Amino acid sequence: MAAGEFQDFVEVRYGDLLRTAYLLTGSQHAAEDLVQSSLLRVMRHWGRVDEPLAYVRRVMVNQRTSLWRRLRNAEVLTDDPPDRPGPDPTDRILQRQSLLEALDRIPVRMRAVLVLRYWEDLSETDTAELLGISVGSVKSQASRGLARLRGVLGVDELTRRAS
């Protein structure tokens, strides 16, 4: 791919990547850090990337699930202010906070499975390929992850959101 296409990709996909990163990290600062570091890594190999979106997703998830990176980035400091929040009615703040806290309590790879399956809408096969695990593992982690969220938030709460 031409170098100029990288700029187009960033301009168009940045918001989408940031939202995925936000669900993976639970923090807008950390999400920005994850997206930027992933894009900078991809930038170096851009000419050899066939499916850029899939590739950046993979880099983001791998960076997020890297133990070394999580230890190194226990706290992210930046001179960039966080991306501004969009409309956020008061009654949704607690719902969002509950979800993020629940996600923080589950293993990082399980969280990645949930985000890829239910936010990115990847298939079990694609999720397994991206994470480098078996389809069976994806199924079990998704099942257990859903159960963990249900335990924290309650089925009634989730069902109410869906209605």
Added chain:
Amino acid sequence: MSTDLEHALRQAFQDAAETVVPRPEPMRRLLRRRRRRWAGLGAFFAAVAVAAGAALVPALQAGPAQRADNGDGYPITSAWTRTLLDSPARGSLAGTPLLAEVERGIGDRAGGSGLDRLKVLFLGEVAGRRFVAYARFNDTRAALYYNDTAAGDSVAWLVRGGYGNLPLTPLVRITGSTTPALVGLVPADCRIATSTAGTVSGNGVVARDWTDSPQGSWVARDSSQPAERWRVTCGATVRFEGPAAPVDEVAPGTDLVAAGGLAHGAVVQRWSGPIDGRTWTLTTTLLSGGGIAAVLSSGAGKATVATAFPPPVAGGATANRDEWGLISTAISADPDVVAVRVPERTGAYTYYSDRVLVVTTVPGAWSVLAPASPGAVGIPLDNGVGVIHVNGGVITIRNAADTDIGGTYVTDPRDMPDYLGEKLVSDW
């Protein structure tokens, strides 16, 4: 229960993620971060990073709009825009159940302020990618949104990203985000025809064969700048005619003649030299249909292309293009006589001046004569090269005995705007 839980989690993710709206200019911020990182590696790497960043900043100023369905659109200024909104969705997937799914997906997103209606304009697969274009609108305002994803990606992904809150015009042109592609569509009652070659006649008219789009009111190409000229006819009136993709600001190496829908042969440099402090290069190429195309350019980087004659009112284009090159184009029936207007720029607006660079290889060429009111004016040629003031009409090459030995047609300013000698039509 599991399905309910999955659906509820999707909705919860949606609620949480939609609170995150990126600030503008992510590429600029990315480069800034890269510079900070490199600064720690030493002054050399920092200097390289700054240079790379500086080179990209001008392009960022013209970057695409950020994707969010929260804009309030633009005034609807043409009845044809309303006709477009009344037209059915077009595209290879418009007749499939996917259309309803996409409509639901878009409808679930928060709309722009006051833009309470929604219209999917295009849904189809092009160059292996899935494209959607839709409008949010009300009685007076409208905004265009579009996106593309891998063909296998979900509808949720398709309607979530891309470009947004852009002006909606009767001719919608959308491009691919990661793969070269161009889709054009117009109101369903109109027809698009395409042309890839033309023949130049002695009076400067380009004759073309047009091919009607098989889809009628839309076309799709696997190139972001196909070598085509498009013509849109509504009833018996040509409402649009011009290059398939706009040719106004171009990157180095762009094939400007092909972009104008003129198939051609090898490009040859015919002349290089100074005019008014700039160094210019004139290249020409033989057109496959007959005649010659000429491109006069300054600089080796990005450039703005002249298409109109008089400068617009001040303040019409404020972007900084001081470091960009200038380009103008022309055609001629006689390969031995090229006459191209020298472009000028005011602010970011580039336009043809009334001065014409004449380059001829006719043996014995001594002077050039241009029509004037009254009579004609002439200047001597220096090795077949001269710059002369011309309003429009046929310029004549003469030898030392004042005998006409060649000539070509120069477009009259009243026939501007044009590109490669062909009029640009936008009559919506």
